[in-house]
Amino acid sequence: MAAVFPQLRSLLYRPWALAMLAALASALLLFAASFALIMHQVQLSERQQMNASGERFLVRLEQVFGQLREGVDALQAQPVRHCGPQMMDALEKIGFDNRFVFEAAFIDGAQRCSNRRGKDVASLGRPPDIQGSTYSYWLNTTTQRNDNWAALMLGRGPFRVSTSRGHLSDVVDLPAGGSLLVVLDQGRRAIPVLGSEQPWPPASGWRADAVDALQVTSDRLIYRMSTKSPDFQLVLIAPRSKELPLFNTPLWLLFPVSLVVALCIGWLVLQLITQRRSMGGELHGALRRGELQVLYQPIFDLSNRRCVGAEALVRWRRPDGTLTSPELFIPLAEHSGQIRQITDFVLQQSLEQLSHLLRANPHLYISVNLAACDVTVPRIGEVVARLLSIYRVAPEQIAFEVTERSLIDVDVARENLQALRDVGHTVLIDDFGTGYCSLAYLQSLPVDCLKIDKAFIDALGDDVESSGVAPHIIRMAHALDLRVIAEGIEHEAQALLLESEGVDYGQGWLFAQALNARQFKELITKGRRRAGRRAGDEA
Incomplete structure (x- = not known):
């Protein structure tokens, strides 16, 4: 072991060896800094995309909820209370007048009718997921992946008005593996409106009382949308990306640039040592x-x-x-x-x-x-x-x-x-x-x-x-x-x-x-x- 140190010292005393060591150390340091910068940029881009998706979903949900409330209020205000030609005209009118209304229905005991003639409206009779003082809410009314099935339904009295998955997702696509959730029971339970079920509450890093709209956990991006109702929260959740963007960002140019800089540093060290010697x-x-x-x-x-x-x-x-x-x-x-x-x-x-x-x-x-x-x-x-x-x-x-x-x-x-x-x-x-x-x-x-x-x-x-x-x-x-x-x-x-x-x-x-x-x-x-x-x- 004692003989190793003189040999190492002799090796390091050589200008070329010192220059190569300086270039290697510089390259490792610059590569590490470049990788850290790329990862930071990836995470920043991930957050920006999630924020943008959440904001667009929030705008669309406000539009949808507004039309659903207007539609169910209009039906509740009209005097007809039985299935017949007048009721069908009223239901169809709500569908025509409101872009985001996918289905309007009347359910009163055995009487069930919908503007979607001939369709099964039996699923519309189940108990609501959220019972408010004025409106009732039904979430994820079907598990079938079809944009033409109702995803969100609002009810008042015997009337039901729903929107479809297509109306919610036509402005912005869900992130890969993501879901739009309605969180109930003071944050203890979540029902997916769009996308698949998600483990809830998240295992770690999630804070129900946090102020920021976007929260980032070790494996999830969670965007909370502000609502006026204390009974529920709207949450957009998506898994964090585990793959690096392969050569699809200019930041990858940092690696060849870092290599050039490291070689320049090695050359400068060689020149300085040579000059000093x-x-x-x-x-x-x-x-x-x-x-x-x-x-x-x-x-x-x-x-x-x-x-x-x-x-x-x-x-x-x-x-x-x-x-x-x-x-x-x-x-x-x-x-x-x-x-x-x-x-x-x-x-x-x-x-x-x-x-x-x-x-x-x-x-x-x-x-x-x-x-x-x-x-x-x-x-x-x-x-x-x-x-x-x-x-x-x-x-x-x-x-x-x-x-x-x-x-x-x-x-x-x-x-x-x-x-x-x-x-x-x-x-x-x-x-x-x-x-x-x-x-x-x-x-x-x-x-x-x-x-x-x-x-x-x-x-x-x-x-x-x-x-x-x-x-x-x-x-x-x-x-x-x-x-x-x-x-x-x-x-x-x-x-x-x-x-x-x-x-x-x-x-x-x-x-x-x-x-x-x-x-x-x-x-x-x-x-x-x-x-x-x-x-x-x-x-």
């Missing part, structure tokens, strides 16, 4: 070819605007003259382990270029950024000790900056940073406020100075939410007896405000941009000469 190789070559250079961002005392040191910054200038952003190659170097070489290079270059300047100006220092891998091991202390011995520079003139994000293991970091401080190096927390370093950790760490991130400096006086962060950090640093450096100062107003808040030092384009070694030496030399002239003038 290529950049990693180029970075290794850049270290050998000397394409990396060190620039120095001067740091000034805000009280007298005197340069007290500089932060060493590494830059990668390609042979064609283009600069590669540190935000691009530094994370790559940290991931590949080349950051150690870069840190050593920055220390070597800083001392090689500025050792004479540092020896001549004991107050001057250079700060070097440390990565997380340098904080967790004592290696950097050995490297800097050897270089300081070679270039005869005091440890106090080399400071080290660490970010909050590099303090992964606080206990180990505390031990290694304390070792650097014991030798004489200054330790700074860079970009303070952007990581997760708590006050408790800060109190326990061997730190001399905090550097406030440029984002908080930019917010001074502008961003109401963030403008109070920098003063808070300053007060916290003073409470812990720490010095403060503000990064990214670009305006005189910022410098004056920070100085009034008690910030000790600042760096930014207000004072100077990043300089090469020669420019930095000139800055220090000119500053020293100006200071000498002012002293002589005062003398």
Whole structure:
């Protein structure tokens, strides 16, 4: 089993394997999303069709009930009460005048007659299914599947008026396997008017007191039609579709589109990995070819605007003259382990270029950024000790900056940073406020100075939410007896405000941009000469 992991790791480290894995994962995710969208659309379409069918049935039922009531009321109002020519004329007139009246009949004891001459009207004599105060209702008067048989009958006194299945279903067809039900006994019993019998009440998901007209259970669509009668409810019920629409919806195009997108994602991953690997190789070559250079961002005392040191910054200038952003190659170097070489290079270059300047100006220092891998091991202390011995520079003139994000293991970091401080190096927390370093950790760490991130400096006086962060950090640093450096100062107003808040030092384009070694030496030399002239003038 142990041998499997190295093989798997070796496989996944290959660009093509990673690209195929990304494409496969993307395809599965996109296919799942497409399938879910199609199912949602199918269910939505199913509901819309059921709503439409229910609304059309409701309109037709209102028309049918209206004509049945008018017909039976007209028969009840006429004086004839026996089967004869006058009665037959009255019954036929009701059938002619009302489109939805299929049969009009008179039943009084042994007397039974209907406008459908010669037809058996014996079934019209059974007890009603619903007995109202004015009207009686007969439902599903025959079980034969024939549009010309009565499906709904209304009675008043000795008169019966019915409609046929054809009149109910000529506007809209029943859904496949569906039924039009009349629900009785407070929802406990249902009689089909159209379609086959349905299990009632539904096994699960059905709520008799629900407000919505359409209810969806696990296997049924149930559309309730509003009626004015409290004695019954009209319900259209149909089974839910269990089959997917096969290639009859444009949404199925999502699958080939998803496949194309997944292949594009795989191709992009391949390009990014190849580019990253290529950049990693180029970075290794850049270290050998000397394409990396060190620039120095001067740091000034805000009280007298005197340069007290500089932060060493590494830059990668390609042979064609283009600069590669540190935000691009530094994370790559940290991931590949080349950051150690870069840190050593920055220390070597800083001392090689500025050792004479540092020896001549004991107050001057250079700060070097440390990565997380340098904080967790004592290696950097050995490297800097050897270089300081070679270039005869005091440890106090080399400071080290660490970010909050590099303090992964606080206990180990505390031990290694304390070792650097014991030798004489200054330790700074860079970009303070952007990581997760708590006050408790800060109190326990061997730190001399905090550097406030440029984002908080930019917010001074502008961003109401963030403008109070920098003063808070300053007060916290003073409470812990720490010095403060503000990064990214670009305006005189910022410098004056920070100085009034008690910030000790600042760096930014207000004072100077990043300089090469020669420019930095000139800055220090000119500053020293100006200071000498002012002293002589005062003398």
